Amino acid sequence: MILGGKIKTRIIGRFFKTFSYPKKDAIDALLTEDPFDYSPSWKVRFFEAMRHAFRHHSKNSEFYKRLCGYGEFDSGRLNSFDDIWDIPYILCDAFKAFDIQTKTRDLLRMEMTSSGTSGRKSKVALNILSGQRLLYSAYHIYETLGAVASEPANYIFMAYSPSLDDTRATTNSDIVISYFAPRKEVFYALDSKKGEGVGFLKDETVANLRRFIRDGAPIRILGFLHHTCEVLKAYYERYGRAEFPRGSYILSGGGWKNFARIYGDGFDLFKFLSDHTAIDLKNVRDLYTLNEHAVFYLECEEHNMHVPNVALACSRDPRTLKRLGCGQRGLVHLYSPLIESAPLLSILTTDYGSVGESCPCRIGGPYLKIMGRAGVTKKTTCAATADQYINSTEEAPYV
Numbered sequence: 001m002i003l004g005g006k007i008k009t010r011i012i013g014r015f016f017k018t019f020s021y022p023k024k025d026a027i028d029a030l031l032t033e034d035p036f037d038y039s040p041s042w043k044v045r046f047f048e049a050m051r052h053a054f055r056h057h058s059k060n061s062e063f064y065k066r067l068c069g070y071g072e073f074d075s076g077r078l079n080s081f082d083d084i085w086d087i088p089y090i091l092c093d094a095f096k097a098f099d100i101q102t103k104t105r106d107l108l109r110m111e112m113t114s115s116g117t118s119g120r121k122s123k124v125a126l127n128i129l130s131g132q133r134l135l136y137s138a139y140h141i142y143e144t145l146g147a148v149a150s151e152p153a154n155y156i157f158m159a160y161s162p163s164l165d166d167t168r169a170t171t172n173s174d175i176v177i178s179y180f181a182p183r184k185e186v187f188y189a190l191d192s193k194k195g196e197g198v199g200f201l202k203d204e205t206v207a208n209l210r211r212f213i214r215d216g217a218p219i220r221i222l223g224f225l226h227h228t229c230e231v232l233k234a235y236y237e238r239y240g241r242a243e244f245p246r247g248s249y250i251l252s253g254g255g256w257k258n259f260a261r262i263y264g265d266g267f268d269l270f271k272f273l274s275d276h277t278a279i280d281l282k283n284v285r286d287l288y289t290l291n292e293h294a295v296f297y298l299e300c301e302e303h304n305m306h307v308p309n310v311a312l313a314c315s316r317d318p319r320t321l322k323r324l325g326c327g328q329r330g331l332v333h334l335y336s337p338l339i340e341s342a343p344l345l346s347i348l349t350t351d352y353g354s355v356g357e358s359c360p361c362r363i364g365g366p367y368l369k370i371m372g373r374a375g376v377t378k379k380t381t382c383a384a385t386a387d388q389y390i391n392s393t394e395e396a397p398y399v
Contacts, residue, residue: 026052027337031133035140035308036365042309046337047081053337053345054078054087061102064090064343084312084335085323089346092292095122104129104341122291127341130294134338135176137310138296142180144363145298145306147285151247152182154212156205158223158231159253160198161188173289173296174222177251184217189227205231210239218247225252225269225286226262232276242277249283288370293347295336297368304359304367311336313355313368316348326357329371 023031026048055075057064068074071088078084094100104127126134142148159174178186187208193199209231212219221228228250235242250273263272270281288297288305297305307313314323315330324330332353335346353370 027133027340030310030337031136032309033140035137035144035310036306036363037309038365043081046309046312047078047084049337050084050087050335050345051075051078053340056340057102057343057345060104061100061343063098063100064088064102085314087335087346089333089348090292090343091348092122092290092350095124095292099123101125101342102340124291124294124339124344125341126294126339130339130341133340134294137308137338138176139180141296141298141306141308142177145285145300147180147249147251147283147298149181149218149247151218152184153218153220153247153249154184154215155186156209156212156219156221156231157186157188157190158205158221158225158227159188159190161191163191173253173287177222178220181218181220184215185212189223189231200227200230202227202230202234206234206238209235209242213243213245216245218245218249220248221250221252223253225250228252229263229269229272232273236276241275242279244277244279247283248279249285250279252284252286253289288368290334290347290349293334293336293344293349294339295334300359300361300363300367302359302361304356304361305370306359306363307355307366307368310338313366315352315354321348324354327354329354332368332370 023029026045029045030049058068058074059065067090068088073086073088077086090100106127106129139148155178157174157178162175187205189201189205190198191201193201205227209219232242270284273279273281273284282301285299286303286305287299289295293311295308295311297307297311299305312335314333315328316323316333318331321331323333329352332349332351333347334349337345339345350373351370352372353368356367356369358364359367
């Protein structure tokens with residue numbers, strides 16, 4: 001069963017009102033109110049959770065069972081924390097070619113899809129328990145990093161309206177994030193245009209931003225940064241600097257490095273935002289997440305993407321797949337036991353990046369640096385796919 005947008009939104013909202021679910025196994029033992037607690041017991045708990053997840057998926061996913069068989073890897077090979085690094089991986093692009101699921105007891109599923117950046121969409125099915133774990137984890141990540149508030153906010157989604165496609169992972173991620181401060185009003189910048197199909201409603205978005213600024217409540221802009229910058233540039237040309245109310249946030253979903261070249265080689269995102277708005281730059285946070293991984297890597301005030309303790313990350317040499325050391329650039333490899341309905345416990349991405357050992361912020365701990373897409377053929381990101389709705393002939397360089 002695939003949940004419709006309104007039903008799904010109600011379920012997400014109901015979860016945040018009760019904010020509880022029955023915890024029952026080693027995976028749930030990882031989910032605590034401090035998502036960055038790396039106390040000495042963490043390695044033991046993470047290992048037990050990964051071993052539990054491996055046994056479940058290698059037994060109940062036909063795809064993953066065969067994959068592990070090819071490598072002659074079974075649970076007997078998981079005896080210590082360092083054995084986690086050897087758990088057979090699935091390349092994230094495989095979810096675009098195959099229907100990869102794991103049998104679970106409940107039948108209610110939410111299907112999450114990518115934006116089809118290569119002409120094919122990856123599909124990941126979430127059962128109820130997986131969705132509850134994801135929401136619990138995401139909430140406490142944002143709360144600990146200071147991005148949860150009790151004051152109602154007006155939201156501008158630089159994302160696809162659920163009325164267009166309620167399974168898009170980018171839109172669903174933004175819906176989840178919009179519950180981290182009470183929703184006053186919501187506007188989607190990518191929606192149906194009269195008689196023209198899907199379009200970027202730039203003028204309408206500028207008008208709503210103007211109205212929200214005058215309203216005085218905090219504003220939260222979520223989603224694609226290129227669209228955000230286009231709106232802020234248009235707003236500046238009409239009204240001057242956008243005087244965001246206190247407590248406002250820009251919570252983006254990546255992609256700004258891909259469009260920076262449009263504004264010129266000297267483009268600096270934070271200078272652009274300082275010139276065009278009065279927003280506190282500490283409240284500008286980028287997010288890294290994948291449809292095939294379902295863990296949120298949010299920036300702190302130092303703009304480093306923290307690795308929560310429900311995940312493990314490393315970079316690998318793209319030729320040998322050797323695990324690389326701290327700060328070394330390679331393919332990002334991500335591990336997490338959270339999802340029960342698809343074997344996402346070991347995912348090799350097509351992104352280049354590195355892992356830092358200890359962030360200088362108040363939280364510390366490991367963090368990701370994402371440096372771009374890998375491959376000879378240029379891979380298009382979800383944000384770049386959405387760029388097709390921006391009229392490039394109207395774009396002017398900004399340096």
